[in-house]
Amino acid sequence: MKTYGIICEYNPFHNGHIYQIEETRKQGATHIVAIMSGNYVQRGDVAMIDKFARAKVAVNNGVDLVIEMPVVYSLSSANYFARAGVMMLGALGCVDGISFGSECGDIELLKNAAMASLNTSKPEKIKPLLEQGMSFPQAVQQAIALEHGPIIASVFDSPNNTLAVEYLKAIKLLGLELETYTVKRKGAEHDSLNAADGFASGTLLREMIENGDDISAYVPKDMADLAAEYEEKELLAYFDNLERELLYVLRSTIPPVIAECPDVDQGLANYIFRTGIDSNSLDEFIEKACNKNLTQARLRRILLNLYINTKATDLMIMPPYGRVLAFNERGSEILKAASEKAEGNKLAIPFGTSLKDFVELKKPPINRFADISNRATNLYGLASRNIRPCAEDFTAKIEIQ
Numbered sequence: 001m002k003t004y005g006i007i008c009e010y011n012p013f014h015n016g017h018i019y020q021i022e023e024t025r026k027q028g029a030t031h032i033v034a035i036m037s038g039n040y041v042q043r044g045d046v047a048m049i050d051k052f053a054r055a056k057v058a059v060n061n062g063v064d065l066v067i068e069m070p071v072v073y074s075l076s077s078a079n080y081f082a083r084a085g086v087m088m089l090g091a092l093g094c095v096d097g098i099s100f101g102s103e104c105g106d107i108e109l110l111k112n113a114a115m116a117s118l119n120t121s122k123p124e125k126i127k128p129l130l131e132q133g134m135s136f137p138q139a140v141q142q143a144i145a146l147e148h149g150p151i152i153a154s155v156f157d158s159p160n161n162t163l164a165v166e167y168l169k170a171i172k173l174l175g176l177e178l179e180t181y182t183v184k185r186k187g188a189e190h191d192s193l194n195a196a197d198g199f200a201s202g203t204l205l206r207e208m209i210e211n212g213d214d215i216s217a218y219v220p221k222d223m224a225d226l227a228a229e230y231e232e233k234e235l236l237a238y239f240d241n242l243e244r245e246l247l248y249v250l251r252s253t254i255p256p257v258i259a260e261c262p263d264v265d266q267g268l269a270n271y272i273f274r275t276g277i278d279s280n281s282l283d284e285f286i287e288k289a290c291n292k293n294l295t296q297a298r299l300r301r302i303l304l305n306l307y308i309n310t311k312a313t314d315l316m317i318m319p320p321y322g323r324v325l326a327f328n329e330r331g332s333e334i335l336k337a338a339s340e341k342a343e344g345n346k347l348a349i350p351f352g353t354s355l356k357d358f359v360e361l362k363k364p365p366i367n368r369f370a371d372i373s374n375r376a377t378n379l380y381g382l383a384s385r386n387i388r389p390c391a392e393d394f395t396a397k398i399e400i401q
Helices: 015-026 051-060 078-092 107-120 123-131 136-148 150-157 159-174 202-211 221-232 239-252 266-277 282-289 296-308 312-316 329-340 355-361 366-380
Strands: 003-008 031-037 065-069 097-102 179-184 322-327
Touching: 003 015, 003 078, 015 031, 015 097, 015 179, 031 051, 031 078, 031 329, 051 065, 051 221, 051 322, 065 078, 065 329, 078 159, 078 322, 078 329, 097 159, 107 136, 107 150, 107 159, 107 179, 123 136, 136 150, 150 159, 159 179, 239 266, 239 282, 239 296, 266 282, 282 296, 296 366, 312 366, 322 329, 355 366
Parallel strands: 003 031, 003 097, 031 065, 097 179
Antiparallel strands: 065 322
């Protein structure tokens, strides 16, 4: 038994994901576990299709076990997102390696970039560059270029490379011994609006689904059927469908409360509050608020965190449990191995299929995170044209093969 982990969102699941799974199997992986974002994703958006349906598609197409990344981390910056995913793989105690995509496909280059980032991202090295007017990511990249050269710095030009570096940094900081394997991105680039060789980016596929276009050439059949079914039932979720709810949040939340949100200080809270009460639409707010230090993705994450009431203090906590969304027979073998290795594993946490079981433990912070999950799922139900019922976190059917 050789188990590899993949940290993912599958929004939607497409041929590029199948390619990664197949390449990971070629490395000797007999079992694959995915730590997947739930109903909210790291780009600051709602997942187009709910987490339970996406997990089922993943298990139908090569993944053995899907565990939800708590929304606290899936709606956070890349370093917290990566750290949480790696922590949860470590918590299983039976994962041998991690597989991730990258634009460069060079694991040694990525490892060097990770070490450079760890050595360079210190306040005394970044502050002078920030004072020159650079954004934080620009300042970090410039500092790395000055100390480690342009080749290492160029790694950070690409989003999947950057996320891969964060995975490697998290492995180092957590002291985990995991094999690392990177799959070079094939076909269309990240966020590209062009398809190539049967591969299309998630960005293009979401646009095609929204336009009612045929996506069957770029996704497995069950994913194409699911998208068509959700379109017909008007259950596809969109950020813009939450316009009134998010404007309500902006107009009713005072700056001290906004400042409790992840990735927000008091100055930014005041700025968001003033801009929010002066905006009559979501697009107007985002257009007014975004600047070189406040990207659209970060701003949208802040909005959604305010919407579901997550706090910056929540990010300081290790994932307290692992919610299983789908698994097959090999997935059950992973869970059994995790149970056997829990004793002595400093990262061990409980894993299970039922949110109700975690609620009934009545242990902080488990109950806090279970409450956030329930509220986030209930509010996600307002993002589709047809409103979904409450309590789906307790009533949805878990896929077991």
